[in-house]
Amino acid sequence: MALFPLSSNFEGDFVLQLVAVDSENTMDEVAAACAHHSLNRRVAPRPGTILRVRRQGAKDYFPRDLKVADSGLAPTETVEIMFEAVR
Amino acid sequence: MALLNRMDWYNLARTTNWTPAYVTEDELFPPELSGGFGLPATAWEGYDEPYKQTYPEYVKVQREKDAGAYSVKAALERSQIFENADPGWKSVMKAHYGAIARGEYAAASAEARMMRFSKAPGMRNMATLGCMDEIRHGQIQLFFPHEHVSKDRQMDWAYKAYDTNEWAMIAARHFFDDIMMTRDAISVSIMLTFSFETGFTNMQFLGLAADAAEAGDHTFANLISSIQTDESRHAQIGGPALKVLIENGMKDEAQKRVDIAVWTAWKLFSVLTGPIMDYYTPLEHRKQSFKEFMEEWIVAQFERALTDLGLDLPWYWDKFIADLNDTHHGMHMGVYYWRPTVWWNPAAGVTPEERNWLEQKYPGWNDTWGKCWDVIIDNVVDGNMALTFPETLPMVCNMCQLPIIGTPGNGWNVQDYPLEYNGRLYHFGSDVDRWVFQQDPARYAGHLNLVDRFLAGMIQPMDLSGALQYMNIAPGECGDDAHNYAWAETYRAMRELKLAS
Numbered sequence: 161m162a163l164f165p166l167s168s169n170f171e172g173d174f175v176l177q178l179v180a181v182d183s184e185n186t187m188d189e190v191a192a193a194c195a196h197h198s199l200n201r202r203v204a205p206r207p208g209t210i211l212r213v214r215r216q217g218a219k220d221y222f223p224r225d226l227k228v229a230d231s232g233l234a235p236t237e238t239v240e241i242m243f244e245a246v247r
Numbered sequence: 248m249a250l251l252n253r254m255d256w257y258n259l260a261r262t263t264n265w266t267p268a269y270v271t272e273d274e275l276f277p278p279e280l281s282g283g284f285g286l287p288a289t290a291w292e293g294y295d296e297p298y299k300q301t302y303p304e305y306v307k308v309q310r311e312k313d314a315g316a317y318s319v320k321a322a323l324e325r326s327q328i329f330e331n332a333d334p335g336w337k338s339v340m341k342a343h344y345g346a347i348a349r350g351e352y353a354a355a356s357a358e359a360r361m362m363r364f365s366k367a368p369g370m371r372n373m374a375t376l377g378c379m380d381e382i383r384h385g386q387i388q389l390f391f392p393h394e395h396v397s398k399d400r401q402m403d404w405a406y407k408a409y410d411t412n413e414w415a416m417i418a419a420r421h422f423f424d425d426i427m428m429t430r431d432a433i434s435v436s437i438m439l440t441f442s443f444e445t446g447f448t449n450m451q452f453l454g455l456a457a458d459a460a461e462a463g464d465h466t467f468a469n470l471i472s473s474i475q476t477d478e479s480r481h482a483q484i485g486g487p488a489l490k491v492l493i494e495n496g497m498k499d500e501a502q503k504r505v506d507i508a509v510w511t512a513w514k515l516f517s518v519l520t521g522p523i524m525d526y527y528t529p530l531e532h533r534k535q536s537f538k539e540f541m542e543e544w545i546v547a548q549f550e551r552a553l554t555d556l557g558l559d560l561p562w563y564w565d566k567f568i569a570d571l572n573d574t575h576h577g578m579h580m581g582v583y584y585w586r587p588t589v590w591w592n593p594a595a596g597v598t599p600e601e602r603n604w605l606e607q608k609y610p611g612w613n614d615t616w617g618k619c620w621d622v623i624i625d626n627v628v629d630g631n632m633a634l635t636f637p638e639t640l641p642m643v644c645n646m647c648q649l650p651i652i653g654t655p656g657n658g659w660n661v662q663d664y665p666l667e668y669n670g671r672l673y674h675f676g677s678d679v680d681r682w683v684f685q686q687d688p689a690r691y692a693g694h695l696n697l698v699d700r701f702l703a704g705m706i707q708p709m710d711l712s713g714a715l716q717y718m719n720i721a722p723g724e725c726g727d728d729a730h731n732y733a734w735a736e737t738y739r740a741m742r743e744l745k746l747a748s
Contacts, residue, residue: 165702167642167663167674174577174619174655176642176663178698201626201634202584202619202655216663236672236702238663
């Protein structure tokens with residue numbers, strides 16, 4: 161349990177933002193924390209989608225239940241929060 | 248007694264170099280202050296300033312300039328121009344005075360370094376006049392806004408801004424510290440006068456003078472035109488220095504300084520001047536878009552000046568040209584969204600008519616920046632005001648100290664440009680900002696940007712109130728929407744009309 165700062169790059173938004181999560185948070189929880197600062201503020205919701213997290217520049221998303229502490233992310237590293245269509 | 252013509256004595260009088268007998272040349276001109284680039288004093292004696300003026304001429308002309316500016320101010324003092332000005336225009340004045348006035352005063356010190364430590368006699372003479380110019384600019388741009396302090400607390404930031412940790416001021420200080428306060432005399436001449444003043448100052452002062460005259464603010468228009476006539480003289484200090492360096496095989500060193508200063512100046516102007524021209528100035532008073540102004544005053548100007556000198560265009564020139572379409576829109580949105588953290592009231596500038604203008608000047612604006620504004624506008628119309636204010640900090644570039652932004656909406660391309668150096672992870676807003684850092688990492692590595700300071704616990708409590716306190720923004724000084732959201736009425740009416748049909 162430790163505060164873990166990340167840089168949130170939310171799909172469709174215009175700015176990177178500092179988002180504080182917990183090292184025990186899952187990637188779904190990271191996505192929700194990042195969405196709090198972008199979604200419905202400057203980015204419109206997209207029905208039929210969920211949010212996924214990936215390291216900046218990576219092709220693959222982190223598993224949804226992966227904890228921050230196990231992700232290999234460094235403090236303040238930038239993650240991309242992307243809309244993914246619900247299958 | 249008959250006076251000689253200026254050119255009969257000027258060159259002789261200003262050639263005051265001599266061979267020191269009691270100290271070494273390095274003691275007389277310490278390299279870290281003088282920046283001789285290893286060239287002998289004789290090489291610098293070839294410096295030929297294009298604008299020659301003597302001290303008596305200078306005093307006579309400056310007296311007339313001051314008399315002109317101060318009499319316009321006196322004549323219009325009871326005119327209620329400030330009271331009746333559009334709130335967007337008041338924000339232009341507040342942003343300008345806060346970011347510029349004390350920076351001008353600091354520039355006197357940079358000019359004084361050239362005046363004392365340059366090995367080029369002609370530069371020392373021009374910088375003597377330049378130093379007095381900057382003292383005048385500092386004083387006059389503090390005196391003129393002072394009459395408005397009693398009417399509007401934010402006007403106090405004309406004096407106060409540089410003493411604070413307000414985020415835009417950290418950015419301004421970082422830039423001016425880098426290009427003029429901590430560089431040797433020759434580097435100052437290249438980075439401050441050639442790279443910054445020739446183009447960017449021209450744009451701020453000429454562009455704003457045109458907009459001020461259109462807005463009916465003749466005091467401000469006259470003031471900044473008066474300043475610009477000084478700038479256009481002392482901005483010419485750097486050109487001949489570049490010529491000396493190039494002629495003596497130092498082109499790479501010269502080019503590097505130009506490339507660094509032009510880019511960092513651009514970033515600062517993208518947040519200071521971009522929003523002013525394209526969003527704050529009332530639509531009917533806009534002469535040109537920010538991009539059009541940049542193309543005319545910066546792009547064309549630098550391309551010509553660099554080519555004439557035998558320098559290359561900066562390696563990032565294509566990216567710079569492309570960024571003229573985008574960067575300042577992001578800076579505006581950042582300033583607006585984080586508006587409690589600035590000392591002026593940003594005008595949103597997004598009425599349907601203004602959006603049409605933006606779309607015309609920047610094709611694709613509605614599909615990109617407009618997408619974010621659609622959400623903000625809906626929140627204002629719906630009364631969800633809490634969603635129009637931030638609850639966290641933007642990530643800030645470790646070079647320009649400004650938010651890391653990119654194009655949103657359908658053109659989404661926001662990206663971090665990270666760099667790990669000595670075990671610390673740095674973040675940059677572009678590959679050029681990162682390149683500037685890499686030119687001299689030790690110079691920049693120790694600086695903490697606002698986010699670094701927040702994470703280091705220097706901002707307490709760790710929320711908006713703590714941030715405002717850290718930035719010295721007192722109650723009554725926080726920025727809010729310039730027009731108190733009156734612009735949203737049009738959208739409210741449009742929505743009601745749509746519902747009714």
